[in-house]
Each structure stands twice: as C-alpha cells, then as structure tokens.
Amino acid sequence: MKFWKSLIRVWFTLASLASFLIGWAVLAHAPKPNQINLSDIPAAPRLDPIPSLDQMMASGQSQPAGFSQRNQRVRVLRSGGS
Amino acid sequence: MQTEYFRAMNSDIVLVAEGELSQVESGLVAVQKFVDTSEKRFTRFSEQSELSALNRSAGNWFQASPDLFQVVKEAVFYFHKTNGLFDPSILPSLKNAGYVHSMDEIRRVGSAPQPDRHQSVSVSAFDSIELNETTSSIRLPADLQIDLGGIAKGWIAERAAHLLSQYSSACAVNAGGDMFLVGYPHGQDSWEVGLEDPRNPQEDISVLLLQEGAVATSSVVKRSWKQGNISRHHLINPRTGEPANTQWLSVTVLAPHAATAETFAKAFLIADEDETQSLAEQNPELTVLAVDMDGNLVSLVTPKELSHASH
Numbered sequence: 001m002k003f004w005k006s007l008i009r010v011w012f013t014l015a016s017l018a019s020f021l022i023g024w025a026v027l028a029h030a031p032k033p034n035q036i037n038l039s040d041i042p043a044a045p046r047l048d049p050i051p052s053l054d055q056m057m058a059s060g061q062s063q064p065a066g067f068s069q070r071n072q073r074v075r076v077l078r079s080g081g082s
Numbered sequence: 083m084q085t086e087y088f089r090a091m092n093s094d095i096v097l098v099a100e101g102e103l104s105q106v107e108s109g110l111v112a113v114q115k116f117v118d119t120s121e122k123r124f125t126r127f128s129e130q131s132e133l134s135a136l137n138r139s140a141g142n143w144f145q146a147s148p149d150l151f152q153v154v155k156e157a158v159f160y161f162h163k164t165n166g167l168f169d170p171s172i173l174p175s176l177k178n179a180g181y182v183h184s185m186d187e188i189r190r191v192g193s194a195p196q197p198d199r200h201q202s203v204s205v206s207a208f209d210s211i212e213l214n215e216t217t218s219s220i221r222l223p224a225d226l227q228i229d230l231g232g233i234a235k236g237w238i239a240e241r242a243a244h245l246l247s248q249y250s251s252a253c254a255v256n257a258g259g260d261m262f263l264v265g266y267p268h269g270q271d272s273w274e275v276g277l278e279d280p281r282n283p284q285e286d287i288s289v290l291l292l293q294e295g296a297v298a299t300s301s302v303v304k305r306s307w308k309q310g311n312i313s314r315h316h317l318i319n320p321r322t323g324e325p326a327n328t329q330w331l332s333v334t335v336l337a338p339h340a341a342t343a344e345t346f347a348k349a350f351l352i353a354d355e356d357e358t359q360s361l362a363e364q365n366p367e368l369t370v371l372a373v374d375m376d377g378n379l380v381s382l383v384t385p386k387e388l389s390h391a392s393h
Contacts (some may be wrong), residue, residue: 075286076085076098080278081259081301081332081347 085265086110090117091125092184093258097242100267101250109249115244117257120241123149124234126173127184133230137173141224143214151218153230153237154211161208165350165360169320171208173229178323217314231316234349236260236298236344241392259299263292263342271369281332288371288379292336298343300351301332320353326352329374333382336369346370350382357383 083107086097097113099106099277123132136144136154146154160168208228212221222228235257243255243262252265254273263273272293276286280303290297302325304316320328331349337343346361350370353361360372362383 073126075274075289076096077254077256077261077273078262078276078278078286079256079259079290079297079299079334080283081280081304082300 091121091184097249098258099253105249109246113246120238137227140222143219143221146220156341164349168345170228172318173227175318175323232344236340240340261297295338296340296343298347299334300347330372332373334371
C-alpha cells in the first residue's frame with residue numbers, strides 16, 4: 001500500500017514538472033507582442049461643448065443636433081394595391 | 083395605438099387600434115380569427131373552401147353560408163354598377179394567364195405555362211347567376227366559374243374593422259391595399275394613409291388625409307409574373323379575356339364601403355377612355371386617383387374630401 005502511495009506522489013511530481021517545462025518552452029518561443037509608442041496614438045478629437053438646457057430651449061431645439069428624428073415618420077397605413 | 087401585422091389571403095394584413103390595452107388585445111385576436119375563417123371560406127386555392135364547393139356545384143343550387151351569399155350578391159350588384167368591368171367570372175381567363183396557384187406560390191416556383199388548349203372562357207354572363215334570398219342559395223350556370231378574390235378581401239377588411247371597433251375607440255384594417263377606417267386617432271380629425279409609389283414601393287407618392295370609410299388600390303405591378311417570355315398581371319379585362327392593357331400602373335378609390343372602393347379601383351384600371359368617362363359620370367361621389375406609366379399622380383374623378391399632405 002505504502003509503495004503505491006509513493007509511486008503516485010512521484011508520478012504527480014514528475015507530471016507537474018514536465019507540464020511546467022513544456023509551458024515555459026512554448027511561451028519562450030511565442031512571437032513577441034508589438035510594442036506601441038504612446039506618442040504615436042492620435043489625439044482624441046475635440047468635441048463642441050454640449051449646449052445647456054437653457055440654450056436649447058431658447059433656440060427651440062428639443063434635442064441636440066444629430067439626435068433629432070423630427071419629420072421622420074413611419075407610416076403604418078399604406079395603400080399599394082393588390 | 084396598437085399595431086398588429088400578419089399574413090393572410092396572400093397579403094400583408096395590418097391592424098391598428100386605439101383604446102384600453104387588454105380590450106384592444108382581445109379585439110386583435112378576434113379579428114385574426116375572423117380573417118382566418120373568412121380566408122378558408124373564400125379562397126379558390128383550396129378545394130376545401132366554400133367557394134370551391136360553389137364552383138363545383140355549377141348547374142345546381144348550392145346552399146351557401148350567409149357570408150358567401152352576401153359577397154356573391156354584392157358581386158352581382160357591382161358587376162352592374164361597373165358596367166361589367168368588375169367581373170368575377172373571368173376565372174378561366176385568369177388560369178389561362180398562369181394564375182393557377184396563389185401569388186406566394188407563384189413567386190416561389192413560377193407561374194403555370196400557357197396551356198396548349200385554353201380553358202373555355204365562361205359563356206354565360208356573370209349576372210345570370212341565380213340567387214334565392216329566402217333559402218340563401220346560389221345557382222351558377224353550368225359553364226360559369228367565379229373568383230371572389232378582390233371583393234372578398236375588401237368585404238373581409240370592412241367586416242374586420244367593424245369587429246375591431248367593438249374593442250377600440252378608433253381602428254383601421256388594411257388587407258393588402260383594401261383598407262377600412264373607423265373613428266379617428268386620439269386628437270386627430272383624419273387618418274394619414276400613405277399612397278404607395280407603384281414604381282418604388284418603398285416610397286409614398288402622396289399622403290392622403292382620410293375620413294372614416296374605405297380606400298382600395300388596384301395595381302398591375304403587385305401581382306405580376308412571367309408566363310414564358312410574356313409579362314402577365316392579375317387584372318383581366320373581361321372584354322378580351324386577357325390581362326388588361328392599361329395606361330395606369332395603379333388606381334386608388336376612396337368610397338364609403340370597401341367593396342365599392344375595391345371593385346371601382348379594378349374597373350377604372352381596366353377601363354378605356356370612353357369607359358372611364360362613363361364610370362366617372364355615373365359615380366361622381368367617388369374619389370379616384372391614378373398613377374400613370376411615368377409615375378404621375380392624376381385625379382380621374384374630382385376629389386371631394388381629400389388633402390394631399392405632401393409629395
């Protein structure tokens with residue numbers, strides 16, 4: 001019984017060691033990631049400040065430009081023939 | 083406003099209703115059941131339909147349901163009103179032109195080829211049908227076969243709208259271009275209905291602001307197919323037995339009843355110049371709009387309660 005216990009311990013030890021070495025070798029030969037120079041990243045575009053609610057009310061706009069869906073109506077009822 | 087879309091009678095059906103949510107939902111379910119039952123009754127594409135049974139019984143008296151009797155009776159009425167231009171007895175000509183299967187099936191597998199020998203066109207006139215109001219019976223002459231497609235669809239749309247109105251404060255039923263409107267959307271005094279551009283169906287050629295009642299459009303573009311190399315459509319000219327050689331792409335009629343709108347849309351589309359003038363003089367109460375081959379919208383009968391909101 002003692003012999004089998006020892007044998008299993010040895011087996012686990014060898015298997016763990018072998019897995020570690022294989023992983024090490026694979027990672028060591030893997031291609032290196034590209035290095036990025038932070039100064040090469042283009043600057044974010046400057047956005048216009050969001051108009052205040054008072055400004056929008058004064059100009060009669062209910063929504064900021066670009067979000068307006070006024071005059072875009074999907075007509076449910078259409079007659080097109082049969 | 084709740085909206086329900088489904089497909090029946092080879093057409094897109096749109097139900098629109100306003101009112102208390104649970105009530106409207108019950109109404110939408112009831113209308114779908116009604117449309118389904120009616121389609122099974124009036125289709126010529128099923129041997130099990132009541133219409134097919136009526137056609138098989140030609141020469142003998144046929145005990146009809148109240149619905150079938152009503153539609154056949156109206157068909158005879160509109161046959162006279164349109165001077166015979168609306169004629170449900172063109173069924174053999176329709177089959178000769180290749181319209182043997184439903185449009186959905188023709189789009190999928192193509193039309194039937196031109197038969198070597200044409201099916202004999204009905205000799206008897208459509209109004210030789212005998213109707214017995216007391217027994218709700220119909221007798222077709224032995225050589226007469228009928229197709230109630232368009233008028234049945236209009237009739238179903240109007241009945242469905244009245245049914246839906248029992249569950250809602252305002253509603254509309256659109257059955258593939260045959261539309262019936264009841265009441266008005268909250269805070270409005272008309273319904274906004276887009277008039278489809280036959281040359282570009284994604285676009286509206288005009289927007290109609292309509293009162294309660296019916297609107298129907300007949301178009302040579304929607305139900306069209308190729309039979310060999312020949313372009314065909316489903317609007318048969320009863321004078322020639324061939325798909326109508328018309329100057330219009332589509333004709334739209336506004337009328338108090340869907341059957342009126344549907345049958346006159348067909349009649350005006352088929353009519354030649356003289357027939358158009360006669361129909362217009364005999365029916366000044368209608369509003370008739372047509373789109374010509376260049377895509378121009380013209381009025382054939384002076385509009386009365388119509389506004390063009392935009393182009």
